[in-house]
Amino acid sequence: MELRSHNIADLAPPDIRAYLEEKDIIMVPIASLEQHGPHLPLATDTIQADEITRRAAERAGVLYTPCVWFGYSPQHMYEPGAGTGTVTLRSQILLEVYHDVARSLIHHGFNRLVFVNNHGSNVKIIDPLLRRIRYETGAFVAFSKLYAERYLGLIEDDDPRADLAKRQWSSAGAMISFDVAGGKEEAFRFLDSMRLIANTTSLGGTQSIACHPWTTTHSNLEPDTKLRVGITDAMIRLSIGVEAAEDIIADLDQALARV
Numbered sequence: 337m338e339l340r341s342h343n344i345a346d347l348a349p350p351d352i353r354a355y356l357e358e359k360d361i362i363m364v365p366i367a368s369l370e371q372h373g374p375h376l377p378l379a380t381d382t383i384q385a386d387e388i389t390r391r392a393a394e395r396a397g398v399l400y401t402p403c404v405w406f407g408y409s410p411q412h413m414y415e416p417g418a419g420t421g422t423v424t425l426r427s428q429i430l431l432e433v434y435h436d437v438a439r440s441l442i443h444h445g446f447n448r449l450v451f452v453n454n455h456g457s458n459v460k461i462i463d464p465l466l467r468r469i470r471y472e473t474g475a476f477v478a479f480s481k482l483y484a485e486r487y488l489g490l491i492e493d494d495d496p497r498a499d500l501a502k503r504q505w506s507s508a509g510a511m512i513s514f515d516v517a518g519g520k521e522e523a524f525r526f527l528d529s530m531r532l533i534a535n536t537t538s539l540g541g542t543q544s545i546a547c548h549p550w551t552t553t554h555s556n557l558e559p560d561t562k563l564r565v566g567i568t569d570a571m572i573r574l575s576i577g578v579e580a581a582e583d584i585i586a587d588l589d590q591a592l593a594r595v
Contacts, residue, residue, distance in 0.1 A: 342393040345402050352444070355399060361448040362441055363400035365389040366434065368407030368455040371420040373560040378421050379405065385454035392452070400452075404437065406430070407455045411519070427461040434462070438469050438477070448476040456570060459517045510576035513549070520569035522595045523548055527572065529591040532583055544577035544584055 337358055341347060344362065347355075365388070367381035377383070382405045393400040409424040425433070438449055449469070453459065466477050491498050516523040527535045533544040537552045547553065550569045554562050562568075576584065 339397075339399075342390065342397075342399055343402065344399050347399075352399075356445045359398060360446055361398050361450065362446040363389050363393055363398060363450045363452050364437060364441070365400065365403040365452045365454065366407065366458055367403055367405060367453070368409050368424075368458070369405055370407070370409040370412040370422040370424070370455075371414075373563040375560075375564055381407070381455045385452060388454065389452045399446075401437070401441070404433065408457045408461055409455070411457065430458075431461060431465045434465055435469065438475075439473070442469075442473050442475050446475075447473075448478075450478045450480060452480045456515070456517060456519055511573070512576070513571055513573040515568055515570040516572055516592075516595055518570065518595065520548075520550065523570050523572055526591050526595050529594040530587055531590070532579060532587040533574070533591075542578045544579055544587075545575045547573050549573050 337354060339347075339351070339355065344352065365382075365385035367385040369378050369382065371378060372380045382403050386403045389400045389403070406423050406425055408427055408430055409422050412420060412422040413424060414420050414422075434451070441449060451462070451466075453462070462479060466479055469475060469477050491501055516526050527546060527548060530546065533546050535547065536545050537547045549567050549571055550562060553573075554567050557567075
């Protein structure tokens with residue numbers, strides 16, 4: 337069917353009823369309003385969540401809701417009077433908001449919901465809610481976790497950085513970095529759980545090695561500077577060595593399972 341918009345807020349009840357005759361899936365972006373250093377707006381997570389969801393919805397031909405712009409961000413409140421502007425909800429209140437949004441959509445006939453998350457700390461609290469909605473209604477509920485992966489091999493040919501990458505590197509190499517869902521504590525748990533891959537800062541050798549740049553290679557930088565260049569406290573930097581690929585994958589799988 338032809339949709340004049342994929343955002344449910346732009347549609348009227350006849351449009352929604354017509355859509356539900358063919359499909360029952362809807363995407364729900366969730367994010368936060370929190371400080372991201374001195375150089376980015378408080379709505380950074382929300383802007384990204386909206387755009388990611390819009391593009392995915394248009395490509396898939398499904399509806400999506402406006403973004404839930406507030407999230408769980410107690411770590412970004414800082415001391416009273418700091419003036420960061422962060423707005424955080426108590427976890428139990430936030431989960432009830434998500435619950436009521438989901439139950440409203442299910443009431444109208446949307447039986448497949450995809451929460452599109454773009455804020456790490458929301459991950460810490462949402463699992464009981466997803467189970468609750470499923471058990472209460474039987475609806476299909478999915479949760480999309482969008483975390484950073486940084487690897488030259490992921491750069492597409494039409495990416496503005498592609499020409500620079502081709503000029504400077506002959507191949508993507510064996511170095512990759514990614515953010516562990518949750519933050520610093522979860523990143524450390526991941527590192528401590530590895531058995532084959534060594535936890536050290538000496539990257540680029542024949543042995544597979546991982547490190548936590550926030551507290552090692554970039555520890556001398558101010559937090560705002562680290563964030564500005566893309567170093568988060570959830571980031572793991574991984575250098576792939578010459579061990580058997582299946583052994584490396586198995587180690588990463590079991591370490592991630594403990595996070």
